[in-house]
Amino acid sequence: xxxxxxxxxxxSSRVIRVLGCNxxxxxxxxxxxxxxxxxxxxxxxxxxxxxxxxxxxNLKKTLSDHNTSIQEVLxxxxxxxxxxxxxxxxxxxxxxxxxxFSKLSRNPTQPEPIEGADLKYKYLEDGQVxxxxxxxxxxxxxxxxxxxxxxxxxxxxxxxxxxxCILGESSAIFEDLFTYMKSLERLLTCKADIxxxxxxxxxxxxxxxxxxxxxHRNMRExxxxxxxxxxxxxxxxxxxxxxxxxxxxxEALHIAAANNVGHHLAKLEKEGKVVKDADxxxxxxxxxx
Numbered sequence: 001x002x003x004x005x006x007x008x009x010x011x012s013s014r015v016i017r018v019l020g021c022n023x024x025x026x027x028x029x030x031x032x033x034x035x036x037x038x039x040x041x042x043x044x045x046x047x048x049x050x051x052x053x054x055x056x057x058n059l060k061k062t063l064s065d066h067n068t069s070i071q072e073v074l075x076x077x078x079x080x081x082x083x084x085x086x087x088x089x090x091x092x093x094x095x096x097x098x099x100x101f102s103k104l105s106r107n108p109t110q111p112e113p114i115e116g117a118d119l120k121y122k123y124l125e126d127g128q129v130x131x132x133x134x135x136x137x138x139x140x141x142x143x144x145x146x147x148x149x150x151x152x153x154x155x156x157x158x159x160x161x162x163x164x165c166i167l168g169e170s171s172a173i174f175e176d177l178f179t180y181m182k183s184l185e186r187l188l189t190c191k192a193d194i195x196x197x198x199x200x201x202x203x204x205x206x207x208x209x210x211x212x213x214x215x216h217r218n219m220r221e222x223x224x225x226x227x228x229x230x231x232x233x234x235x236x237x238x239x240x241x242x243x244x245x246x247x248x249x250x251e252a253l254h255i256a257a258a259n260n261v262g263h264h265l266a267k268l269e270k271e272g273k274v275v276k277d278a279d280x281x282x283x284x285x286x287x288x289x
Contacts, residue, residue: 002169003201005029007054008062011202012157014038014134018062020048021055022081025252028169028199031081034161035062036154039133041071045152045161046198047085050116055085056092063093070095071132075103075121076163076198077149078112087116102130104139107147124150137161142187144180145172151187159194160187160206166213168200173256177217177263184214220245224264228274228285235282238262 007019020031033055034045048055063069070093075083086101100122106112112121124130126141136155143149145164152161164172165183174180188210195203195210203209223245228236238258242249246257265283268274274283 002029005032005201007058011196012159014156015154015159015196016062016066017196017202018055018059020046020081020085021052021058022049025250026173026256027081028167030199032168032196032198032200033059034196035059035066035068036137036161037068037071037132037135040068041132042068043130043132043135043137044070044073044089046076046082046163047073047089049081049084050088052085052088056088059089060092069093070099072099072130073101074124074130074137074152075101076151076161077103077146078106079146079164082163082198084115086114086119090117090119104141104148104150107143126150140186140190142183144174144176144178144183146175149183151183153190153192154196157194158192159196160190160192161196161198162187163198166195166197166203166210168195168197168203170200170253171213171216171260173260174263177260177267181214181217184210184217188214220260221264221268224261225268225273225285228283232285232287235277235284237282238265240282241265 005019009017011017014037016035018033020033022030031048033048036043101119102122102124105123124139126139128139130137138153140151142151142165149163151163151165192206195206224241227241227244238261241261242254242257249257273286275286276283
């Protein structure tokens with residue numbers, strides 16, 4: 001059962017979480033958005049989805065209750081449950097034209113219109129430092145979940161806003177396993193104390209949690225390899241592997257799991273450990289090994 005998360009919660013002297021009110025199998029309790037800083041103008045990290053009036057009401061009231069406003073909106077990555085609320089947030093909070101909506105660019109670079117608003121992104125750089133009263137954020141490029149994914153290190157707390165690279169519960173999905181594993185290794189070297197994830201509860205045992213994510217992916221790959229080795233006589237699709245390996249995962253998440261398995265298989269194919277069958281219907285363990 002998922003951990004209960006309040007709609008609004010003061011997590012520390014400089015971090016307030018406002019839940020995006022968009023729960024679901026992939027978004028868990030909903031998208032976590034964060035107000036960060038201690039002064040009259042603060043950062044907002046992510047905006048949730050569009051058409052979420054309860055979220056907008058909670059966000060507006062929280063800012064009012066703390067006598068603060070938005071200095072800059074930071075978007076961890078391009079997925080709709082993180083950027084879909086931009087136009088609504090801009091309108092509801094009546095943000096000035098000078099307020100930036102900032103993120104890393106897509107890789108490769110491509111047009112990124114902001115739906116529902118005449119706005120443009122400001123693009124950040126890996127390692128860039130952003131400051132508001134009481135908060136110093138350092139951009140960490142963490143591709144893998146998406147090609148533009150960033151985490152943000154809050155230096156005052158030695159805490160990382162992880163976006164969807166690491167979740168508070170369950171495991172993350174990714175577009176590219178190789179770069180995702182590199183990103184996890186990079187987060188591990190930060191030796192953070194706290195993780196503020198894009199979904200799920202706050203994680204206080206940060207280093208161990210990142211290491212668990214790395215171990216989990218290595219474990220899954222080992223399980224996939226074992227399945228392929230034990231079925232050398234036939235090709236297996238990603239979903240075939242899911243039904244054998246992911247017995248601890250709810251069926252509603254099997255499609256997402258199959259996507260992850262597909263990335264593992266692609267990685268193994270690059271390494272020459274598996275081959276696609278002639279009809280491109282599945283993978284088999286390489287007869288050369």
